[in-house]
Amino acid sequence: MAKDLVILAYSGGLDTSCILKWLIKKSYDVVCFMADVGQNEDFKKAKEKALGIGAKDVIVEDLRNEFVSNYMLPAVQMGLIYESRYYLGTSLARPCISVGLVNAAKKLGAKYISHGATGKGNDQVRFELSVYSLWPEGKIIAPWRLPEFFERFQGRNDLMEYAKQENIPVSATPKEPWSTDENIMHISYESGVLEDPSAAPPNGIFKITRNLKDAEDYPSIIDINFEKGLPVSVRIPSGHEKSLLLTNPLAIVETLNKLGGQHGVGRIDIVENRFLGLKSRGLYETPAGTILHAVHLDLEVFTLDKEVLRVKKYLQEKMADFVYNGFWFSPEANYTRKCLQLSQDMVNGTVTVQIYKGNVTILSRKSPTSLYNQDLVSMNIAGGFSPEDSTGFININALRLKEYSRLAQQEN
Amino acid sequence: MAKDLVILAYSGGLDTSCILKWLIKKSYDVVCFMADVGQNEDFKKAKEKALGIGAKDVIVEDLRNEFVSNYMLPAVQMGLIYESRYYLGTSLARPCISVGLVNAAKKLGAKYISHGATGKGNDQVRFELSVYSLWPEGKIIAPWRLPEFFERFQGRNDLMEYAKQENIPVSATPKEPWSTDENIMHISYESGVLEDPSAAPPNGIFKITRNLKDAEDYPSIIDINFEKGLPVSVRIPSGHEKSLLLTNPLAIVETLNKLGGQHGVGRIDIVENRFLGLKSRGLYETPAGTILHAVHLDLEVFTLDKEVLRVKKYLQEKMADFVYNGFWFSPEANYTRKCLQLSQDMVNGTVTVQIYKGNVTILSRKSPTSLYNQDLVSMNIAGGFSPEDSTGFININALRLKEYSRLAQQEN
């Protein structure tokens, strides 16, 4: 009888290697799926490792363009920031990877998708809600939530022993005392020694951004051009950098990551509320994302009508929660995304920004579709404005306040 | 017959000096009111000037403690940020000053309050709505909205000429080509050459924060302790600075301003939406405010329940608009303020923060009332958590998504 096929989201690390072996020993056929979302990874080596362990096949899919164009940049366009600080780098990658997993499962006729996400985290939710949305008939195997598995493997040592016993190659480098998730948008660090929110992060933990004291000692200037809220080109005038004009989304992000990293831009250290109701502490470095969000916000307030901005802001807060919680493919996210994108029709123009010593400083903004009217606002010219109108405006706004005061005086 | 008494919000500058004279010539008695909200001003000299012009009296009131304790720090506590970036330094000072104006008017039996705010700006609204709320019977004279006044004085030159003609002393220093509002929370810069949003600010415009390249080349570490969301003490361990423990609110703000300024913290350059519907461009430097907001946010997310945080965030966005628009004393602001303060009961604890090269970096947070539970979130220990529960949680959350997918598939 044919074995049931499992598509395993494989990372090459100890956990998913042990899961791979464990699934095979549970009599599944397992095809490993590795998404290249820009992480620093030797895919060839990982593939060989998986095949060595017994994977039926290993699929490596380059999703970097997909991730940048359909997840990261739309998140900038929508202004998605979770709990005022986190740019959602991991939250955005999970639905992107899930599309790859589900496509593979459907193509190969798999019955299950499996992953190594743990039971307290957000990623299990993001993967599974995405998978179920895309493939409602699909089934999930989440070993870290199966007592059979998690009771056997109670810590890293149990996994190490299993690896040894099953001839699974283990990296010689000792594991860092925290865990990491990396993609082209960001690197996150959490758990282990970081679980103490009162302990400053260990030195040297960050990988793509320099410490402020080591950041370049000159500022870099960048022009970023947006159409409908999406960055469409980046121009770096010659200076310390070679003059560049980039229009490819992936190249834009890679370049801003590099430059931002040199200038120490985009680190945060926060406590956040997980969807499950736990508070957790995480560090993130998001150089390109930080620059793009700051610039987009500037252009947005410059161009959008004041009241449209407020409606949009409500939607953006909702959407950030939807995405963080794993609901990227939900009806509410589909709907809210359309609304948010509708709001961006006028968000066109160019912002010049300086990055220096961790700071992103707006120098200039220009737009063909801005409601900014320099004549109208000028202190020196009337610009069609009648100052007497303000008197009426204030008096009418004061009506309600005066009534309230009079009533309050009566009350006392 | 006795003349009607006007209380004039007097700054000592050209505009309000001309208004003072103009009011006197319109047969009013005028008492000048100067609020010391921390601006850099020679009050004695200004007083003499006003008396010289003909003011019946000049009241100088030190409102610095009042402003810090009842406006600025509550704004930090409430998390008030206008359009995602502006900390509302001027918006908060206006109601504070209005209390002083109204108290003087009531005490002296004045019939009018007058000010030099212009007809396109926010400040006229903030002053007048505050005054009408506190004193519904009061009347306002806003010369910049009276055709008789604004048609006569069409620009600075007309004022200069009037000053000359009326023997009003004029500062020898040429006026800067922009206008400034200063208080202990911030300095704002707008209009004049700043009206072009595509022109970077002129060098040397900022007064209390250093340029990043001139910022100190060492980091400073500060411990800030909060009770119910209000900063109650600041400790600066010895290092580059002398060891300090501050508990006086005014001293806290002054010290953080000084330190933040040395490190280049707290500058922004933004376009904002005025209440009247105009877009305007402004620069702000808010060193202490920037540090305090960053630290308060960190502690708030660390301590507050996730869902309380979301309700509070909605209220905070509303409140920021109320304050910006001049509705500090309105029924809605009174109500929302109470609600926001209620949310802060658990926001207690200490955050350690590093300020360096314009950056405010959280190093550590501790709280006796945080919902953070290190055992519960730990990847290494169960902490009372059953991973199987997550399966149910995810499956139930997926129910709705699966139904939606099935319906969507039918549709296609």
Added chain:
Amino acid sequence: MAKDLVILAYSGGLDTSCILKWLIKKSYDVVCFMADVGQNEDFKKAKEKALGIGAKDVIVEDLRNEFVSNYMLPAVQMGLIYESRYYLGTSLARPCISVGLVNAAKKLGAKYISHGATGKGNDQVRFELSVYSLWPEGKIIAPWRLPEFFERFQGRNDLMEYAKQENIPVSATPKEPWSTDENIMHISYESGVLEDPSAAPPNGIFKITRNLKDAEDYPSIIDINFEKGLPVSVRIPSGHEKSLLLTNPLAIVETLNKLGGQHGVGRIDIVENRFLGLKSRGLYETPAGTILHAVHLDLEVFTLDKEVLRVKKYLQEKMADFVYNGFWFSPEANYTRKCLQLSQDMVNGTVTVQIYKGNVTILSRKSPTSLYNQDLVSMNIAGGFSPEDSTGFININALRLKEYSRLAQQEN
């Protein structure tokens, strides 16, 4: 020299007839514009009256289809209810009429639009904001806000006298002691004796709905079919009424008005908050609108995803305020309308409703696009549901609550 042309929103009543004369005597050419939005009016007679007074021309435009299709039914689709009770009948008519006014003004080369709305009301705002949005160069003459006019005409008697003096025909019927606005969606009653909110409305005030005691003593059953949230057909099975199938929007509304009126459906008596900050008391009768809103709501909750419904509800509350306040053509209303209409893609189906003695009772709803799943919800069959999942769902939701309880216990 040619006179400036004014387009006057003319009603045929005393106010606008006097305004017409007054404008002519101020040396304007005046063309009267009458919009037929379904009010009970003798347009021919009104036209003759205006010409008799001296109008250069009178335009009567039938805007009933336009009003129903582009204002009233979209308002049902969007679910617009002001302050939980008012269906916005007048608020929706004003922008519709304004389009007619502006089109006439542009076509005839007018410089001004004039209207008889008073200075304390909402309609002046709705007319003028609509006109300025559609025709930013246009100018408004609002006599009731010009001291020259309102000081001369301080009450109805002054108008009567002016009419007499200027040979303006005056209706023989004495004016009712309240004012009325009528269109195909509703009739409103306010001011005069209604200004006392503690006095019950006078008997016989309502025109299109019967008193409950006089309502038909049999129920009527109606099937209403929606596509994308818009009512597209109404079927009335034979019974007390003749069997009918209606698909023309105007006919649908007229028929539901008649039937609803017979059954006493759709009266309210409320105090509302005007845009200017005043509270006012109004009565409204809205038979078809009341039926359509009730039915649309039922279908909407039946079909829409739970979370989409919540995002939509926020937008709908905002939109109701925009419309009430006169911002139908504003950027925020244009944007929010698009978002709300996007939400209605799945709101398809048929609701059967009984109307009887003022009550609108839903009897049945069916939809090809509902997310309602009878198998899934059934208490008798599993329908793919695993009860154990609920345990996990509840336990995870309880996590946060338990932490909060434990902390609260520590605190005490």
Added chain:
Amino acid sequence: MAKDLVILAYSGGLDTSCILKWLIKKSYDVVCFMADVGQNEDFKKAKEKALGIGAKDVIVEDLRNEFVSNYMLPAVQMGLIYESRYYLGTSLARPCISVGLVNAAKKLGAKYISHGATGKGNDQVRFELSVYSLWPEGKIIAPWRLPEFFERFQGRNDLMEYAKQENIPVSATPKEPWSTDENIMHISYESGVLEDPSAAPPNGIFKITRNLKDAEDYPSIIDINFEKGLPVSVRIPSGHEKSLLLTNPLAIVETLNKLGGQHGVGRIDIVENRFLGLKSRGLYETPAGTILHAVHLDLEVFTLDKEVLRVKKYLQEKMADFVYNGFWFSPEANYTRKCLQLSQDMVNGTVTVQIYKGNVTILSRKSPTSLYNQDLVSMNIAGGFSPEDSTGFININALRLKEYSRLAQQEN
């Protein structure tokens, strides 16, 4: 060894009687807890039945006053309506009953609380989240979610057979083909034949409200007096009813239920979204609640400031979801409740209301704390209002719209 003690939420019906037996046979000591929240129930008989089955004890607690004063009337005060229609009668009773359960458990040293709520419903969530909030150490036994139980009892027949086998007395009356939840606020009906949303409810299903055709043929008039948003007295002038003045909360609700029921007030038939993501169909009859909500809303809009009303409305929508979903004792509900109650300080006064043929018609409202100002709003007197101010108000509001129009014209 002593057996573990379970407190069972007991109803006297077949389900909880079988659960009682099943728990005893699982070697638990079981104390039954019956809350009297106003349902029509023979508690004495139920108690005997439970003791006969083997309950160690039966506690019957009269929670009617508690339910009315601390749950139902505060819900009126807060304006809680779920998905625009449902007054939350069951949702409010669950936390009230949970307090009784937890108090009993703590007092008797129980380890478990058990209930008969099913796995697809809301009530399991409401009970358990309430219990966990009040008693984080507590444990729940929910048999309908235990495979051992729900696989054995797959339908009513299995329970009947078990009852027979275990000598559990079974009611002679055949069970109605739907399920019911009753308390002093409402009766709900769902499941069974009601699961088809296109089928009108069976005749005779409703218990406390008359059919419209059988409703009294005279109107009843009631005066309801509120303090801080809570109904504190009800006066029924003599007429068809005996003249009455009620101030006891329970008596108020009972009387309004009786009167409302005679007039056919308060039925709805809706589809709603359960917390678990299912849509379900339910009927509710809520006579007193319907009257009180209508009257409270009228007084609220009459008294509250316009903008406070809007902030409050947002909170009220959130709170309705919290309560429906079972989060009555959560941090967010505790917080939001305090905020909502704060909003009600000015909601004082008396509303006169007519109930007749299913309709609740406001006749009059009076308040010592209303912001309604009859002079100010009057069309006949100025009341301190300057019509010219409206011109300025409108012109300033139009500024933004004109800019938008000009830009839109450029674009085209």
